[in-house]
Every structure is written in C-alpha cells, then in structure tokens.
Amino acid sequence: MAIGKEKLIVAIDTDDYEKAVRLIDSLEESVEIYKVGLENYIASKGKTVDYLKEKKKKIFLDLKFHDIPNTMKSAVKAAVRDGVWMITIHVSDMESMRQCAQVAKEEASRLNIEKPLIVGVTVLTSISNEDLHDIGCLGNTEEIAIKRAKLAKAACLDGVVCSAREVGKIVDACGEDFMTVCPGIRPNKSDIGDQKRVVTPSEAVKNGAKVIVVGRPITQAQNPVLAAEQIVEEIDSVFM
Template sequence: MKGSVFLALDFPVLEQAKDFIEQNELQGVPVKVGMELFYREGLPLIDWLKRNNHEIFLDLKLHDIQTTVKRAMKNLAVLGVDMVNVHALGGSDMIKAAREGLAAGSAAGHNPKLIAVTILTSMENHVMNNELGLQGSIQNNTVHLSNLAYESGADGVVCAVHEAGAIKKVCGPSFLTVTPGIRLLNAAGDDQKRIATPAVARKNGSDILVVGRTVTNAQNPKIAYEEVKKEWSHGEKS
C-alpha cells in the first residue's frame, strides 16, 4: 500500500464516478470513497469498484462512542475495503474499539488498514485555537494525536504533508502517513489550506497520497494522474 496514489471520487452519484473512470482510462487505480458518494450509493458502489480491481480507501471518518464505532467497523470490514478511518479526537478507547470491530468483521487474511484523522487539512491554526480550543501549533497537535493513534493500535494517520516527517520521528517509519491536499503546481488550492506538490510529499516522508481536484478538474485527468505518480515516484517535477 505504501507508494499508492488514491484518486478521490468526489462525485454525487455512481454513474458519474463510473463515467469519469472509464472515459479517462483510470480503471484499476486506487480510489478514495467519501461520505457524499458512499451515503448515496452504498454497497453497489463498493461492489463495482472491487469487480474492477480498485483498491479502496473508505473515508467515512467515524467519531462516536466506542460501542457504536466498534459495531460500525465490524460492518464495514465485511465490505472488503482496504483502508478505513476514524477521528483521532474520539480518543484512545474509540480507536481501540474500531480496531476490534475490524478484526471481528474481516475475512481471514484481509484486515483493512485503520487510519486516524488528525487535524483536517482545511483547518488553519487560529481556527483550531479559537474555535476548537486546542492550543499550540497545528503540527504539535497533529503529532500528539498521531502518537495517541499509534499507541491505540491504528496503522497510520491522515495528516498534511508538512507534518509527516515529524510524525515519523515519533511513531516510527512503518506508521503510515496518508496525505491529502496534493496539488500539481498549476492547480488551485480550493478549500485545502495545507497543500503540497507530490515532490514535496515524497521529500517530507508521506507514504500514501490522496489526489482530487488536481486530477478531476484537469483538462486531461489521465495525464494529470500520471504526472502526480511520476513526480511522486521520482521526487521531482515532471
């Protein structure tokens, strides 16, 4: 899974996601399925993606009491996806319950990776301080939440590229850093605040990239996706 580039299927319905994949010859690429699409399409979406050999990151960001999260993860594990996530702010007991639910629901030999969301890449420091009441820097809070997730049995975290190196120092090289907010140099940042290019991501120790609008809004999405992969693989702008 390390080195994968997940394409965010940020479409409202399955037919649009199918059309985008097929028209742009992106069959079989790893994909991220978020709340918008999954809540609308559910199991038929996951089944179609699996039949077409897509690795799946199911990005639902669970955050609830331990029992609810454990039961939800047990159900999600049955789907056979490759990676799922929770909010690290749910605390250690919730993360441990998520791990238990995945183990209980997974088929033998196929445990989805459990990833914890730290501080959203759309958030700025003053918002975190003043609205959430979390003091200090985004990086310090992200590292703290990453260590909490690591000690609670998570396989990795979602974080911004610029925080990945500091997380590796605390949690070790095998702890996965999944980094959204990836943009090619000619792409707009949109609502992501802490963004970076694939080359910067490689340099900073990211393990897995998530790309969305830098590909889906490109004139030629297939070429844009290949440019991300090339820059990510070689650590330089293509």
C-alpha cells in the same frame, strides 16, 4: 507497478454515481487506489464501493467515523465485511480507537480476509491554526497532529491521515512502519480550493507520506488520465 502508482489515491468526490463510474473507467489503466468519501458513499448508497470491487481496485473508505465506542466499533466491523483496503476514524478517545483496531482484526480473522488498515484523522487539511484556536484547542496544527498521531499509535491504529507539512515529524515520532496518508495535495499551479495546508506530490513523498490523496486536480482536469499520469511520474522522479 510504478512506485508512483502505488502511492497515488484518487478521491471520487462526486454525488453523481454515473459520473464516478465514467471517471473510474477512464482512469482504469492509470490508477489502482480510489477514495470513496461521505459525499459519494451516501449519494450512491455504497454502489461505488461495489463497482470498485468489481474492478478489483483498492478502496480507501473515508467516512471518518467519530461516535461512541460501540457505534464506531460496529461501523468498522461492517466496513471490514465490505472488503475495503483502508478505513478512517477520527483520533478520539483511546477506548474507541482500541475497540476499532481490535474488532477489525477479529472480523477479518473470522472472515479469513486481509485486515483493512485503520487510520486516524489528526487535523483536517482545511483547518488552520486560527480555526483550532476558535474551537478552544491549545497549540498549532503541527503540535496537535503529532500528539494525535502518538495517541493513534498507542491505540494500535495502523496509521494516520495528516498534512504533508507535518508528516516528517509524525514519521519521526511514530516510526517508518506507521501508515501516513496525506490529503491536501496540489501540483504546482493548481487551484488550492478550500485547502489551507497544501503540498505538491513530490514534496509530500519526500517529507514521508506513504500515500497521497488527490481529488480535484485530477477529477476536474480537462484530461484526468494525463493529470494522474503526470502525478505518478512526479512521484517516480523522487525515487530515481
């Protein structure tokens, strides 16, 4: 498998289940990993996850759990039973994160399945320094993302979701084995939409992203298959 194919996650961000199915079918030969977020998961009542499992695709369940420790732990336990590859929680208090990491390990062991990766969301790529200051956070996006990544590692999470702009410093702080998931990826000349801290696919990988998440530049392209294949080729060019 091409390196680029192993590093590309396509975001299925639609509230239309049939549209999601058509997209997955069209990308079947080009994409191996798909992100199912809140919009699609709620609208489809989880059916997209089931469909991806039928297709034997890797599933990134991006529901960003953020609640009291017991609720987060129970949600992660349920997600493990769903057989997904990776799960997001928000970087929050240490106890919640530790319990999520521990219950994922225990439930996977009980079911004799591979444990999904548990990654913590640091700072959303739609948030700017000004946005952080508005809600009372001291420091800029990079400083806060690095601090939260260190907390996630200390709580035994497998990695974090972060902007590719700060991913290099997070790798330096947390190590090469720490999973770094980078959304907010936009190929050259793409519309950035509601994202504020965007990076191209090749730049993200060069900076240290283990995987990148791409949504609208592929899903809303006139030719989604071509758009996905061009991104895979761009990633592959980094390793040539």
